[in-house]
Amino acid sequence: MVEKHVTLIPYGGLANRMKAIESLLHLLGDAEAEGMFVWFRDKGLNCRFDQLFQPLQVKGLIQKEAAFTDLFLYDRPRLKNFYIPSLFQQLFYRDCLHENEVTQRVYDHFDFKEWVRTRNNVYLSSCILFYRNPHKRLFAHFHPLPHLQEKIDAVCATFSSYTLGIHIRRTDNTRAIEKSPTSLYTQKMKEEIDKHPDVKFYVASDSLEEKKQLSVCFPNRIITMDKSTSRSTIEGMQDALVELYILSRTHAVLGSPYSSYAETAALIGDIPFEKMTL
DSSP: OOOOEEEEEEOSSHHHHHHHHHHHHHHHHHHTOEEEEEEOOBTTBOSOGGGTBOOOOOTTEEEEEOOTTHHHHTSOOOGGGTTHHHHHHHHHOSEEEOTHHHHHHHHTTOOHHHHHHHHSEEEEEESSOOOOOTTSOTTTTOOBOHHHHHHHHHHHTTOOSSEEEEEEOOTTOHHHHHHSOHHHHHHHHHHHHHHOTTOEEEEEESOHHHHHHHHHHSTTTEEOOOOOOOTTSHHHHHHHHHHHHHHHTSSOEEEOTTOSHHHHHHHHHTOOEEEOOO
């Protein structure tokens, strides 16, 4: 019997990669296959997987930190690498789906499970939740490193009996700035105060000014964390993970459009998510 094997290259930001890896875990279980994900560091996420999470305890899964030689075999074929990896991938895999091909197939209701079962040895790169078993809880295998979990628990201990998560994306996302002004958040927060007098808000943002402004507008109701906003440092990415899990433990999350971060937090916590958009 030919063993079925899936190689995944997750890319994008932290939330994007988590979604892609979670899809792989569900797919491996449903297709009765083994698999591997290869974690590449780049300027958008310059941090190893094992500097964020404990090892994923999943049978048949290999977690690989990319080495220099992996740039030729596993990296996404692009202009920057002259599409050289595609030459090796055509030799080693029965079929490959790259980036937008995966996204398009999701829209087309592509059967990824059957694809794995009939191709046996396949490769794909993704930044989305491309496959899901609806009967399984999302992100159950992801566990932050113990010292990061301690930070998460310490902040969550300051929550009131009703705490909402607020995620405002600003400095690196022009579409979020245009379509999700701060006034939308403040209006919604005022409505929540009317309904829940003891409400507090955990505010996650890459903008210190946004945090200051909300602290002035809603004194004694804002909880936030001093953190690095740099994706190019280990500390910055660890702080991003801590905030993601803090948001996941609120009662609901209000988040910016064109950003999967807040939505992923809601999926982790299985809580409501509301997109704040014009």
